[in-house]
Amino acid sequence: MENNTRNHVLAAVESQLPLNRIAYPAIPAFPKTVTDLLTAFEQRVADAGGEIFRPADAVAAQALLASQFPGASVICSVTPEIKGNRDIHAVQNPHELADVDVAVIRARFGVAENGMVWLTQEDLEVNALGFLSQHLVILLSPQSIVCDMYDAYLRVHLEDTAYGCFMMGPSATADIGAVLVHGAQGARSLSVYLL
Amino acid sequence: MGDEKKVDVAANAAAFLEQDEVHEPMHDKNLWAARMHRDAAARAVPEWEELRKIASQIKEHTLTHLPDYLREFENNALKRGAKVYWARDAAEHNQHVWDILQEKNIRAVIKSKSMLQEECGMTAFLEKRGITVTESDLGERIQQLDDQPPSHIVMPAIHKTPEDVAQLFARSIGTDPGNTDPHYLTEAMRNDARKRFLEAGAGMTGANFAIAETGSFVVCTNEGNADIGAAVPPVHIASIGIEKLLPKVSDLGIFIRMLSRSALGTLATQYTSHFSGPRRGGELHIILTDNGRSRRLGMPDFWTSLKCIRCGACMNTCPVYRRSGGLAYGATYSGPIGIILDPTFDESRYSELPYHSSLCGSCTEVCPVKIDISDQILKWRKVMAAKKYLPVSRRLAFGAAGRIFEHPQLFRSAESMASGALRFTPHFLLYNKVLNPWGRHRELPHFAGQTFREWYLQYRAKNNDHGEQHT
Numbered sequence: 001m002e003n004n005t006r007n008h009v010l011a012a013v014e015s016q017l018p019l020n021r022i023a024y025p026a027i028p029a030f031p032k033t034v035t036d037l038l039t040a041f042e043q044r045v046a047d048a049g050g051e052i053f054r055p056a057d058a059v060a061a062q063a064l065l066a067s068q069f070p071g072a073s074v075i076c077s078v079t080p081e082i083k084g085n086r087d088i089h090a091v092q093n094p095h096e097l098a099d100v101d102v103a104v105i106r107a108r109f110g111v112a113e114n115g116m117v118w119l120t121q122e123d124l125e126v127n128a129l130g131f132l133s134q135h136l137v138i139l140l141s142p143q144s145i146v147c148d149m150y151d152a153y154l155r156v157h158l159e160d161t162a163y164g165c166f167m168m169g170p171s172a173t174a175d176i177g178a179v180l181v182h183g184a185q186g187a188r189s190l191s192v193y194l195l
Numbered sequence: 196m197g198d199e200k201k202v203d204v205a206a207n208a209a210a211f212l213e214q215d216e217v218h219e220p221m222h223d224k225n226l227w228a229a230r231m232h233r234d235a236a237a238r239a240v241p242e243w244e245e246l247r248k249i250a251s252q253i254k255e256h257t258l259t260h261l262p263d264y265l266r267e268f269e270n271n272a273l274k275r276g277a278k279v280y281w282a283r284d285a286a287e288h289n290q291h292v293w294d295i296l297q298e299k300n301i302r303a304v305i306k307s308k309s310m311l312q313e314e315c316g317m318t319a320f321l322e323k324r325g326i327t328v329t330e331s332d333l334g335e336r337i338q339q340l341d342d343q344p345p346s347h348i349v350m351p352a353i354h355k356t357p358e359d360v361a362q363l364f365a366r367s368i369g370t371d372p373g374n375t376d377p378h379y380l381t382e383a384m385r386n387d388a389r390k391r392f393l394e395a396g397a398g399m400t401g402a403n404f405a406i407a408e409t410g411s412f413v414v415c416t417n418e419g420n421a422d423i424g425a426a427v428p429p430v431h432i433a434s435i436g437i438e439k440l441l442p443k444v445s446d447l448g449i450f451i452r453m454l455s456r457s458a459l460g461t462l463a464t465q466y467t468s469h470f471s472g473p474r475r476g477g478e479l480h481i482i483l484t485d486n487g488r489s490r491r492l493g494m495p496d497f498w499t500s501l502k503c504i505r506c507g508a509c510m511n512t513c514p515v516y517r518r519s520g521g522l523a524y525g526a527t528y529s530g531p532i533g534i535i536l537d538p539t540f541d542e543s544r545y546s547e548l549p550y551h552s553s554l555c556g557s558c559t560e561v562c563p564v565k566i567d568i569s570d571q572i573l574k575w576r577k578v579m580a581a582k583k584y585l586p587v588s589r590r591l592a593f594g595a596a597g598r599i600f601e602h603p604q605l606f607r608s609a610e611s612m613a614s615g616a617l618r619f620t621p622h623f624l625l626y627n628k629v630l631n632p633w634g635r636h637r638e639l640p641h642f643a644g645q646t647f648r649e650w651y652l653q654y655r656a657k658n659n660d661h662g663e664q665h666t
Contacts, residue, residue, distance in 0.1 A: 149463075171417070177377050184419070186422065
């Protein structure tokens, strides 16, 4: 039955194909417009509603985290540099992350064109951490920034991960009166620590 | 109305225009702002026009080789551990969803925006069977609570004022009816939705793009709601229209650059999420759905409408859509793209939609995948006229207009006579309720002394020498 439906759909598509088969286009190497990757990235993160910090080292980053979120009672870090108080490796069910105030995750790379960071299932350990947490702190090496989306897609390996997300700042909506509001469903804030 | 089933788009538009002096100007202003942001974003990309050409070609290539890419996508998705289902129509799609939920004994679903699921009437189908379905996109949730379909592909509740939302939320989730601050209202819905995410047995999403090369699909949201739905409940069900395919991962570099710039003028959505097989500890079910797409592929005049990436740019720029609101179209898809998609589902029901356009061509200009939307609208008029769908009075009126548009020579003389004609047309005709709902509350436009074409020809003649020095 299921196989039958599949064949029906494929046969229907086959029978309706336009006679003129269009060739895949040649795609030129577009000139790069962004030259100073780090500066552009920092500006775009701010445009997207995120914040950039430059802690000198891991100790400074830990102190920065404490000063940035003095009221946080549950901090879950997936990075060796920052200590939290919720062990992500002990999480059996995503629901256990519903009370996380701050999550700390290291991104693989950033994109200068738009301020995105690339996070995979392997970086999040539990995908829900990136979305149930109230606030996100993203660690990113300032050397790991690519120019644009063309370069970005050369760096993602979708065949190696069940989940990968380009995250551009915190959760946002403009669904009520076209007014921009951060913290619609996902994180209320996103801080990038260049470290 | 003679035909109960037929959508009377002019009457619906009139109702939106006439409700008060607030809704229509606000709607117009907000959508025009989106259009201006789109222009700025497009101008900032030097290769924008080349990207449009390439994106169009990639889509046309994929669509004309669709069986191969569908098989490749299926193979790779299966390899990654997803379950893949096929649906010929809405009924089969909904049945698959129902079967999956029943097998897992799931009673509550959290869903993100999916135009395909709208198209299939999935929510009503599931609710009838006792499933609680919650929209998680804020705009969609507003529409769900108000028992209305989305009025815009990207901004589902853009026809509502904050005051409308405040009243609605006061009734449905107990907010302060006097507090119209979008921050307050968004926060209230965030808190209401949170428990629903945690209670849901399945998260449902659509897909913006599906990648044959890896069996992945991509979901773009600003709220992160699709990601919560996919990451928290144990089961993820994705509804994917068969036209969403792209050959390669690298194609995304082009399409992700264009999607949100075209939609809202932002560089991208806040979340661009790539699902390749089930997440750790979860299940992934993919329903590849035809629902009229293969038939559309076989329509020589209309198959390129399948290139649509659902950015909504054509709606934001459309002078008719901006003033009539999306609900006027009475269909899943509204705006210019709706005019050319909806009749492929039901020609009779949507037979008046093709006349809900000024044929100004702005939709075609902004379309990131170069769909000739306004040309297709005109072709749909011919279909409707040939099949005699319109009531006789309208057929006569539009017939004359249609003949003029089909013959540029006639159009030009009509154009230069129009300023004269307009001066002498009786007021009651221009502002007649039934014939011209647009006219009400509007001043007559001041026609320029000469048409653009007249001016241009004069200008060319005058500046001929000057012009040639540059060539």
